[in-house]
Amino acid sequence: MTKLFVVGTGPGAADLVAPRARAAVEASTDLVAYGLYLELLGDVCDGKTHHDLPLGEEINRARLALDLAASGKTTALVSSGDIGIYAMATLVFELLDRQLQGQEDQPEWLDVEVEVIPGISAMQAGASRVGALLGHDFCTISLSDLLTPWQTIEKRIHSAGSGDFVVSFYNPVSKKRDWQLNSARDILLQYRPAETPVLLGRQLTREDESIRIIRLDQLDAKDVDMFTLVSVGNSESRRIVNGSREWVYTPRGYRKKL
């Protein structure tokens, strides 16, 4: 049997890594991951062969993980957050799909036993740090237009607005992606109030975590980088201040019943 673990290690803090994720890394001889993710895991990675590839090489990283596992090495493909959410897991299955369709020539991949282990995603870490921002219906939208046309993303932001979903933007900005977040803000402002609370959570649950709560009309791409989660409340989300502590929560429904 050849085995590939596809593992999400949560937002960053060591004590938010699920024991199942840690055990999978421990059971592996080979790890495919960015170096930073493994640093967050600590000693459990010692003595394992570490395979890294430059950013942007996601497809080759998934190929490498399948190749290693197919060669008989128990392998873990690791990312932070939930590896099933905008991350590597889907690429593994896309490659298997291509093999099944005869578009790849790696029949040995099909003998690999794949196990996906979910993790706590950034939106959850962010919501918990400020209260309960995800208390009612929500959606996630990636602002990366590398693989999805901007027209599709734009339509989706309109849908999030008309449906009054709490919206978490993943991949909100990058070096080359600087106007999309402001455009997204302007679309949402057509549907919800200017004072709608917005969470900017940078390096969530890590040592250099920073958290800001702002108004939707204050959201600006220049205050956001690729380590920042942006979550926008719905029209009922409330920002409350208790002494020095500030919270944001989204009520469960649209009619109060307390």
Add this chain to the structure above:
Amino acid sequence: MTKLFVVGTGPGAADLVAPRARAAVEASTDLVAYGLYLELLGDVCDGKTHHDLPLGEEINRARLALDLAASGKTTALVSSGDIGIYAMATLVFELLDRQLQGQEDQPEWLDVEVEVIPGISAMQAGASRVGALLGHDFCTISLSDLLTPWQTIEKRIHSAGSGDFVVSFYNPVSKKRDWQLNSARDILLQYRPAETPVLLGRQLTREDESIRIIRLDQLDAKDVDMFTLVSVGNSESRRIVNGSREWVYTPRGYRKKL
């Protein structure tokens, strides 16, 4: 200092409980939770005072947790999944909000230090068990119309359809809620193909877990109960079969680039 932990313990499996969640329960003298959730946690609950309230008493459960913490007992309010997603966390903040607005008479609540600890939610557990269903933009919709008018929910399902989000339905059915899921299916069928893959995940990651992958036009409320997560793929989600193993994944984007 008085302390209230608001803790999500993940979908069910003991090794998907974050160490931080377990430590919070361990540090508490009083636990407010359904009995079942504590059973899943095991020994760590031994020797603690356990407070339970009937289903439907969510608001009083949150009040009780705040009262206990305010009285000086380190308390954990516990739910399965992510307590910040359709769960108790938002009620705690709603009560604090009411106190701040003078609608409650419990000033001692405002001295409680509240810490929310997120957990892996059912949609994540479900997606991981079948592959990578949440690989691209997704949303969650609760079909409970106790606190949200059906018209609002209906509009939201249309938005999820027009935005082509992967959709996870929480609270899909109950004893009294039997037609909403079929109505939701019919709305989504206006936007995506009949063969769109749908995951029915019951008791995910627990001993009696059952998982079915069906087509959207086969979705029927009679096959779903309150322990079932229903996740509907987007128009690009793919169901693949490799020998005896079946997977569903949602590609990262809308243009292939492999």
